[in-house]
Amino acid sequence: MGGGAPQPVVLIVDDEASVRMFLRKAVLRCGFVPLISANAAEAEATIRSTHFDCAIVDKNLPDGSGLELLDLIRAQRPDSDVIIITGYVNSQSAIDALRLGAVDYLCKPFDFDTLEHRLKAVVERRKSLSQQARLESMLAHADRLSSLGTMAAGVVHEINNPLACVTANLNFVDEELRELMVELPAESAARLEGCLEALRDAREGTLRAVTIVKDLRIFSRRDETEVELVSLEASLDAAVKVATPSIKGKAVVERRYGDSASIRCSRTRLEQVFLNLIVNAGQAVGSTGRSDGAITLTTSTSEAGEAVVEISDNGTGMTPEVKARLFEPFFTTKGEGEGTGLGLSVCHGIITGAGGRIDVRSEPGQGTTFRLTFPAAPAESTPARMVGKVA
Numbered sequence: 211m212g213g214g215a216p217q218p219v220v221l222i223v224d225d226e227a228s229v230r231m232f233l234r235k236a237v238l239r240c241g242f243v244p245l246i247s248a249n250a251a252e253a254e255a256t257i258r259s260t261h262f263d264c265a266i267v268d269k270n271l272p273d274g275s276g277l278e279l280l281d282l283i284r285a286q287r288p289d290s291d292v293i294i295i296t297g298y299v300n301s302q303s304a305i306d307a308l309r310l311g312a313v314d315y316l317c318k319p320f321d322f323d324t325l326e327h328r329l330k331a332v333v334e335r336r337k338s339l340s341q342q343a344r345l346e347s348m349l350a351h352a353d354r355l356s357s358l359g360t361m362a363a364g365v366v367h368e369i370n371n372p373l374a375c376v377t378a379n380l381n382f383v384d385e386e387l388r389e390l391m392v393e394l395p396a397e398s399a400a401r402l403e404g405c406l407e408a409l410r411d412a413r414e415g416t417l418r419a420v421t422i423v424k425d426l427r428i429f430s431r432r433d434e435t436e437v438e439l440v441s442l443e444a445s446l447d448a449a450v451k452v453a454t455p456s457i458k459g460k461a462v463v464e465r466r467y468g469d470s471a472s473i474r475c476s477r478t479r480l481e482q483v484f485l486n487l488i489v490n491a492g493q494a495v496g497s498t499g500r501s502d503g504a505i506t507l508t509t510s511t512s513e514a515g516e517a518v519v520e521i522s523d524n525g526t527g528m529t530p531e532v533k534a535r536l537f538e539p540f541f542t543t544k545g546e547g548e549g550t551g552l553g554l555s556v557c558h559g560i561i562t563g564a565g566g567r568i569d570v571r572s573e574p575g576q577g578t579t580f581r582l583t584f585p586a587a588p589a590e591s592t593p594a595r596m597v598g599k600v601a
């Protein structure tokens with residue numbers, strides 16, 4: 211078999227040496243790896259300790275029943291299939307085996323060809339089932355994100371106008387009050403101070419709502435911006451500049467820039483992705499309180515010619531539960547007012563929109579690395595156009 215996927219492992223359980231030899235040969239002929247047990251006790255130990263894809267189990271064993279082993283396999287190894295061997299052509303025992311969850315049965319004596327054919331069919335079926343399950347879960351995830359995107363677009367539309375109206379009116383009242391204060395006697399002016407303070411809080415609140423709506427608009431992808439040839443390093447530098455106030459005192463930024471290819475993407479969106487990731491990294495380092503906090507920005511070109519960026523931090527790291535929900539809109543572990551949980555779902559949308567992907571490596575207490583991979587811009591567009599622009 212070619213490299214890549216591991217070879218399927220087949221557990222053989224039979225008390226007759228000649229049958230074991232025969233089955234072993236057949237398994238090898240299929241290109242699979244045989245695991246052999248001569249009795250129920252041995253088989254039980256293997257089932258509990260070792261992974262296998264399929265088991266061929268004799269129904270009658272001197273120290274136990276093959277059907278009991280079938281039960282054990284179904285409980286311990288739900289991803290493994292079982293084929294039961296029955297001694298006689300007796301349809302009732304075959305039906306019993308199938309009812310108990312075996313995928314197939316074989317009657318002794320059997321020939322190589324039948325065995326090989328049925329064994330391969332069982333292994334293939336399992337492989338396509340797990341591929342299908344993976345595909346279904348990816349589709350369900352994409353579907354959830356896309357319906358949330360549609361909903362977000364509607365919400366943005368409904369909220370944007372009233373929000374603009376509130377902001378404009380708050381600004382107007384603020385200006386009027388300030389002018390009025392100058393004209394009023396000192397005593398009355400002092401009372402207005404409280405009103406101005408309340409207004410400032412109200413304006414801060416609306417500003418926060420405006421930011422959320424802006425994020426949602428990008429998330430819903432209704433807000434198209436110009437796609438151009440951008441350099442990862444220049445965009446990272448721009449994002450660091452904007453992020454500096456929020457990471458100052460928490461982490462130092464180390465740049466390890468390699469020779470990465472340019473990519474085609476919206477410059478502002480790419481900077482937003484980097485900004486979100488750097489701010490998250492700063493927050494993760496900040497909450498450890500460590501004095502050697504660091505955010506490392508690495509760029510490179512992969513063997514396949516893709517442009518790669520890694521943003522690493524030595525912050526809190528993440529539990530598997532957090533990692534699993536990371537890109538869901540509104541998923542946050544931060545306190546109220548600290549995070550909306552939109553940052554990474556926005557990043558995910560922008561990156562996949564540019565044909566790239568985002569992966570994460572993280573362990574609690576071990577920090578986090580986000581790895582972004584983008585297709586490089588076509589070779590002819592990189593140097594030629596850039597030179598063309600300069601000339």
Ligand SMILES: Nc1ncnc2c1ncn2[C@@H]1O[C@H](COP(=O)(O)OP(=O)(O)OP(=O)(O)O)[C@@H](O)[C@H]1O
Pocket residue numbers: 486490491494523525526527528532536541542543544548549550551552553554555577578
């Ligand atoms: N570098 C990181 N280290 C540890 N945890 C992280 C890191 N980046 C993201 N997370 C976790 O993922 C969650 C979701 O991140 P996301 O950026 O989407 O939202 P947020 O930062 O909570 O809020 P927002 O970005 O909208 O202000 C965070 O609340 C945090 O638990």
Ligand SMILES: [Mg+2]
Pocket residue numbers: 486489490549553554
């Ligand atoms: Mg964030």
